[in-house]
Amino acid sequence: MKYLNENKTEQSTWESDLKIIDKIKVIVPLKILLVCNSIVAKLDGEEFSIVTNIQSKTSDTITLSDDYYIPKQKVTAGSIDYLPDQYSHSVVIHRHPDNLNNFSRTDNDFINQNFELRLLYTEKDYFVNGVYNLKYEEAIIPIPVKPVIDYGIEEIDIANIEPIIYSTRVDTLAGRNETKGLNDIDDFLYSYEELFNEINELNSRLEFLENELQQNRLSEVVI
Numbered sequence: 001m002k003y004l005n006e007n008k009t010e011q012s013t014w015e016s017d018l019k020i021i022d023k024i025k026v027i028v029p030l031k032i033l034l035v036c037n038s039i040v041a042k043l044d045g046e047e048f049s050i051v052t053n054i055q056s057k058t059s060d061t062i063t064l065s066d067d068y069y070i071p072k073q074k075v076t077a078g079s080i081d082y083l084p085d086q087y088s089h090s091v092v093i094h095r096h097p098d099n100l101n102n103f104s105r106t107d108n109d110f111i112n113q114n115f116e117l118r119l120l121y122t123e124k125d126y127f128v129n130g131v132y133n134l135k136y137e138e139a140i141i142p143i144p145v146k147p148v149i150d151y152g153i154e155e156i157d158i159a160n161i162e163p164i165i166y167s168t169r170v171d172t173l174a175g176r177n178e179t180k181g182l183n184d185i186d187d188f189l190y191s192y193e194e195l196f197n198e199i200n201e202l203n204s205r206l207e208f209l210e211n212e213l214q215q216n217r218l219s220e221v222v223i
């Protein structure tokens, strides 16, 4: 007989081998982002959609192809009218105005029927939302996705670049007796007391500026 273990130190066999997926990661090639940015720049705030395909897929990650197509569409700042056109892509990327990070009902009506995966793009935050339609028997199970842009630069090795670190002015002063000749010191004849006072003064100016900033921020919130 089996008992549930509250500490979950034991798992049933089928649980231990399976991943639990609450979001599917979608890797978007940089080119697709640049295409979206470029279309935004050519338009005047209108919505639009482009389509692409799934290049590869694992149980928790989908990688998009960087081939794309721009379907025929009539657009306004708040709507898209998809015109009759020939394409068979499985992914749609839909542009919304900044901060409108959810699909509208009309988006869902068209997109749900025609695409396996949909992403939402805004000019400000790029890929902000997405849904993958997992097919299960006769049904579709929508799963939220986490879009990630593949900038293609994760593995830059900078071992050959060696930054030269200059010592700060205070360090130079502290070590002046060992490193500098007598004539060189003349330029740096500060006493520690002078330095101490100078730093204190800088500190209080910084505090003043921080207070000022904070108050400005607060008064903006009140307005």
Ligand SMILES: [Zn+2]
Residues within 6 Å of the ligand: 047, 094, 095, 096, 103, 104, 107
């Ligand atoms: Zn929309």
